[in-house]
Amino acid sequence: MLSSAHHVAHHAAHHADVVIVGAGVSGLAAAHHLIAAGVTVSVLESADDPGGRMATASADGFRLDRVGQLLNTSYTEPARTPGLEGLVLRPFAPGVLVHGADGRQQRAAALTPARALASGSLDQARLSAALGRLAALPVERLLARPERTALAALGSRGLPPRTVNAVLRPLLAALLRDPALTTSSRVADLALRTFARGRLAVPEGGAAALPDLLAAALPPGTVRTGVRVRSVATNLVTTEEHGDFGCRSVLLATGARAAADLLPGLRVPAFHEVTVIHHATPAPLPWDGSLLLDADPKWPLAHTTVMSAVDPSRAPAGRSLVTTTVHGPPPPARTVASRLARLYDTSTRDWELLAVHHTPEAVPAMPPPYDLRRPVRVLAGLYVCGDHRDSNTVDGALHSARRAATALLRDFGIPLPVRPEPAVPAAA
Numbered sequence: 001m002l003s004s005a006h007h008v009a010h011h012a013a014h015h016a017d018v019v020i021v022g023a024g025v026s027g028l029a030a031a032h033h034l035i036a037a038g039v040t041v042s043v044l045e046s047a048d049d050p051g052g053r054m055a056t057a058s059a060d061g062f063r064l065d066r067v068g069q070l071l072n073t074s075y076t077e078p079a080r081t082p083g084l085e086g087l088v089l090r091p092f093a094p095g096v097l098v099h100g101a102d103g104r105q106q107r108a109a110a111l112t113p114a115r116a117l118a119s120g121s122l123d124q125a126r127l128s129a130a131l132g133r134l135a136a137l138p139v140e141r142l143l144a145r146p147e148r149t150a151l152a153a154l155g156s157r158g159l160p161p162r163t164v165n166a167v168l169r170p171l172l173a174a175l176l177r178d179p180a181l182t183t184s185s186r187v188a189d190l191a192l193r194t195f196a197r198g199r200l201a202v203p204e205g206g207a208a209a210l211p212d213l214l215a216a217a218l219p220p221g222t223v224r225t226g227v228r229v230r231s232v233a234t235n236l237v238t239t240e241e242h243g244d245f246g247c248r249s250v251l252l253a254t255g256a257r258a259a260a261d262l263l264p265g266l267r268v269p270a271f272h273e274v275t276v277i278h279h280a281t282p283a284p285l286p287w288d289g290s291l292l293l294d295a296d297p298k299w300p301l302a303h304t305t306v307m308s309a310v311d312p313s314r315a316p317a318g319r320s321l322v323t324t325t326v327h328g329p330p331p332p333a334r335t336v337a338s339r340l341a342r343l344y345d346t347s348t349r350d351w352e353l354l355a356v357h358h359t360p361e362a363v364p365a366m367p368p369p370y371d372l373r374r375p376v377r378v379l380a381g382l383y384v385c386g387d388h389r390d391s392n393t394v395d396g397a398l399h400s401a402r403r404a405a406t407a408l409l410r411d412f413g414i415p416l417p418v419r420p421e422p423a424v425p426a427a428a
């Protein structure tokens with residue numbers, strides 16, 4: 001433990017070197033980095049459980065994510081975060097399956113250019129080649145490109161308009177959770193690059209598995225749930241009902257809006273809205289583990305999958321879990337059921353609607369110009385991390401936590417156990 005001689009400690013009921021506000025993945029990851037450096041940490045979380053947005057509910061043997069989480073096996077941060085050694089990612093089938101406005105389904109981005117060509121599709125070969133070029137491009141080159149919206153940059157990728165409209169648009173919308181493609185074109189390029197370098201994947205057992213692993217690997221008592229923070233100063237954190245916490249530094253690891261409430265100088269970004277819908281089928285639904293994108297703009301769905309085919313632990317034996325994502329508010333249940341019947345080419349009359357999770361402020365928007373390394377040090381003693389400081393992804397949230405922990409330890413004068421920056425910024 002560092003010196004705790006600060007006078008505030010004598011008045012506060014509790015003391016730690018660092019108080020972290022928020023036990024989402026960024027707060028939990030930051031706690032690991034700091035504890036590894038010998039610093040004492042308290043993580044205060046207002047909810048009853050840690051995990052923040054990465055929450056999973058259990059119902060009748062189903063595991064139901066609140067978020068329609070699409071992680072990627074090429075995310076770099078999980079491997080750099082202590083506590084996540086046991087993380088198991090279940091990959092989707094390679095590429096994506098796209099249901100076009102003409103009602104036909106095609107697999108995209110799953111083959112090498114040569115194989116796509118051999119299978120007779122020049123468009124597919126061009127798309128694979130374009131993604132291959134992005135995958136191989138050094139990030140610095142990519143970040144040196146002109147920045148505009150992802151939508152404005154769509155036409156400049158050397159792909160025929162039919163591929164852009166039928167594949168690239170719905171793919172980017174899914175990766176960025178942004179149907180209007182108002183996101184920075186550089187962020188979009190990074191997202192496509194990440195997509196091309198790995199496989200889309202979900203945490204085995206549900207999104208909550210990731211924060212659960214982080215929380216379980218912290219020293220007992222580090223995370224205190226049911227504690228809402230009311231105000232922060234560099235050396236004192238005031239809570240609603242649990243008194244004051246004295247400390248040497250505070251790290252805000254809440255979402256963007258709560259961070260700005262606690263620290264009014266912070267900007268509140270715009271957000272993207274997401275609804276996740278879970279259905280149970282009465283009998284197993286055969287599926288190859290593909291992510292199915294709905295590219296018909298007349299319908300409100302973004303993508304759907306038989307989640308239990310990707311991760312069998314999410315449904316009881318003999319039934320399937322179908323998880324569908326909408327970029328917006330919940331559509332009428334009948335609209336969703338009839339569209340799913342078409343997409344899966346089966347009757348959905350006997351499907352059971354298990355849950356509809358609507359998150360109006362799911363992720364912060366990343367319009368141009370977007371800084372993927374937004375400052376994490378407000379002043380000596382006050383730091384901020386979370387997906388609003390980086391890319392709005394799990395990888396971005398974890399990365400921001402490592403940056404904030406690094407800045408904090410530097411101010412403490414502690415040699416950094418944290419490895420140097422990777423060349424690759426985190427993106428969707």
Ligand SMILES: Cc1cc2nc3c(=O)[nH]c(=O)nc-3n(C[C@H](O)[C@H](O)[C@H](O)COP(=O)(O)OP(=O)(O)OC[C@H]3O[C@@H](n4cnc5c(N)ncnc54)[C@H](O)[C@@H]3O)c2cc1C
Pocket residue numbers: 021022023024025026027044045046047050051052053054066067068069070071177227228229230253254255258274275276359361362363385386387388392393394395397428
């Ligand atoms: C619907 C949806 C879909 C998504 N899809 C993807 C995806 O496909 N791929 C991807 O990589 N990411 C996706 N994300 C984003 C990803 O889930 C987030 O980026 C990540 O979970 C953010 O973690 P965080 O720690 O920054 O914030 P949070 O998880 O929001 O954690 C903040 C914590 O702070 C707590 N808190 C707030 N105020 C206080 C207070 N005053 N006192 C105490 N505690 C407080 C909150 O309760 C919360 O637990 C999605 C998110 C949503 C909601």
